[in-house]
Amino acid sequence: MKILFKERFQFLVFLYLSIGIIILTLTLSIIDSSSFNRFLGNLNPLAAILISILTGFSLLAFLLSKTQFKVYKKLNIKSYFIIAFIALLFGIEVIAADIWLVDYSADINILYPKSLLFYPAIGYIVEVFFHLLPISLFILILSSLSYFSVNKIVLISIIATAIIETLYQIWFTSQNSLITTIFTGIHVFLFSLTQLLIFKHLDFISMYLFRIMFYFIWHILWGQFRLDLLF
Numbered sequence: 001m002k003i004l005f006k007e008r009f010q011f012l013v014f015l016y017l018s019i020g021i022i023i024l025t026l027t028l029s030i031i032d033s034s035s036f037n038r039f040l041g042n043l044n045p046l047a048a049i050l051i052s053i054l055t056g057f058s059l060l061a062f063l064l065s066k067t068q069f070k071v072y073k074k075l076n077i078k079s080y081f082i083i084a085f086i087a088l089l090f091g092i093e094v095i096a097a098d099i100w101l102v103d104y105s106a107d108i109n110i111l112y113p114k115s116l117l118f119y120p121a122i123g124y125i126v127e128v129f130f131h132l133l134p135i136s137l138f139i140l141i142l143s144s145l146s147y148f149s150v151n152k153i154v155l156i157s158i159i160a161t162a163i164i165e166t167l168y169q170i171w172f173t174s175q176n177s178l179i180t181t182i183f184t185g186i187h188v189f190l191f192s193l194t195q196l197l198i199f200k201h202l203d204f205i206s207m208y209l210f211r212i213m214f215y216f217i218w219h220i221l222w223g224q225f226r227l228d229l230l231f
């Protein structure tokens with residue numbers, strides 16, 4: 001009974017997060033649904049979120065049953081400060097590259113105040129389809145085809161999953177300079193790998209918060225100022 005309660009609590013935390021994301025998505029869709037077009041195409045944003053929620057629930061159910069991954073663990077405040085500090089380092093690194101190294105275009109960001117609604121929502125979709133989905137598939141495949149321990153399977157799956165998002169971002173910057181593509185590949189791989197290690201050692205909520213903290217620094221704050229400073 002205690003185990004069942006703990007698992008139910010895990011799903012409730014994900015449900016509460018999902019409800020919050022629905023509210024943000026619905027609000028932005030009413031204000032300006034075109035904000036999502038660049039990333040979702042013609043797919044209705046609310047439909048994309050609902051698909052993400054159902055997919056996320058299914059994938060987390062699999063991961064909770066097969067691994068030590070958790071949706072939420074009770075952490076001390078120090079853990080969240082460490083997460084925020086690492087996100088800050090990634091933010092400083094990519095901002096420095098934006099100023100002196102790469103050639104990202106002027107329109108890469110959704111601007112304030114819509115950015116406050118957009119990035120938490122799109123970050124949720126990214127976590128489901130670029131992290132939960134591939135890592136679940138890799139764990140499922142490796143569990144079926146190998147005799148590795150669960151820890152080794154999880155570690156291999158983490159590295160492979162980090163490569164998936166990296167390849168997508170490399171493709172996304174394929175029209176930019178070679179140095180931009182190389183930097184983006186290294187940056188995204190290390191960022192995604194860090195996220196997945198946070199997921200393994202802490203929980204899904206911490207992994208999601210790490211991305212949102214980075215988004216706040218890179219896309220929301222710097223995204224607003226870079227237009228005046230760089231263009």
